[in-house]
Amino acid sequence: MGITTLVVVCGVVVAVGVTIVIRSGLLLKPVPAWTIPAVVSLLAVPLLLRRMARKPSTRQVFLVTSAFSQKYWIAEFVQRLHRALDRKGINLVLKVPDRDYDAASQGHDLRRVLTTRGSYLGGVVVPTELHRMRSLLVEFCAELALPVVFTDVDPFDDESEYPANTAFVGYASSDLGAEAGRWLVDHLRRRGVRRPHVLIVASREHSDRQEFCADVLRTGLGNVSISLDDTCAFSRSRAYDAVQAHIRSQAVRSPRLDAVFCTNDEMALGAVDALRATESPLTGETTVIGVDGIPEARHLIATAASPLRATVVQDPHRLTESAVEVLQRLLDGRQTATRTILKPEVYQVR
16 A cells, blocks of 8 residues: 555544544543543644655655766766765666757756656756756756756856755866866976967867866967867867868968867867877877866876877766765755865876
C-alpha cells in the first residue's frame, strides 16, 4: 500500500471513529483518561503520513548539463560530483541534452525535472543560451521551489536577479580570459616579439573569455594585432578549419602568427592539429594556450613537444566540492553567498 493510499484510509478510519463516538453520546459521559492521548495519537497519524509523503523516498539530486558530447571536462565533473554527493548519502541523476548548447533541449530537461520534483532534494544546472534561457530559469526555480546551484556559466548579471534559494559556484569567464591574456603578455614579452599577431579561436558561448583576453593583450602589449573567430562552437574540427583558414588568409598580410588563444582545450587541440598539418613561415614559433585543463591537454603540455604550452585550469575537484558545499548549505537553510567565484590557475610547460 502506498503512503498516499494509507493517508486516505487512516483519515477515513478516524472520521468514522469520531462519528461513532459522537452519535453514541460517549462524549457526554466520563471516559478513561487513557483514551485522550490515544485519540490524539490516532488523529496525528494522517498528518505524519502526509508529511512523509511530501519527502522524496530516496535522497537524490539532479544535474542538468548544457552539453555532453562537446563538453569534454563534464565527464570528470560528473564523476567528482557523484563522489562528493555519495559521501553524503545522496544519489545523482544526470540529465543530458539531445543537442549540445541548445536552449530547447535544456528546456525539455528542466520540464522533465519539474514533473518529478517530488523525487529530488535539489539540483545543479549548467545553463546555456542565456539570452533565451534566463526567464525560463527564473520560472523553473520558482515552480521547483527547491535549492538550485548554477555552475560553469553565471546566469544573471546582478545578484538581485537570482531566484530565492539559488546560487552560483564556478569560475568567471572574464577571469579565465584575463588569465590567458596575462600569460600571453608575459610569454610574448620574454620572447621579445615586436608587434605580435594573436589569433583568438572562440565560441559565442562564454564570450567574456575572448573579450577580456583581448583587453589584457591591448593593455599589456599596446601594438598587438588581434584576429577573432568566434564561430568554432568549442569544436576541435571547427578550430582546425579556422586556424588553417586564418593562415591562408594572412599569408600576404602578416609575417607570422605568434600565438593562438582558444577558449577551451578541445579547440586548442584542434589548433595544434592544424599547425602540425600546415607548412607555413607564419607558424614556425606559434604558441597555443587553451582553457579547462583537460587531461589530454595537460599531457601534451607536459611533453613540451607541441605548440600547446599552457591552459587556464578550471579545477573540477574544487568546483564540485564547492558546489556541493553550497548546495548543502541551501538544503540546511543556512546563509550562503549568492556567488562563489573560484580563482583559476595556469598549467604550463615547466
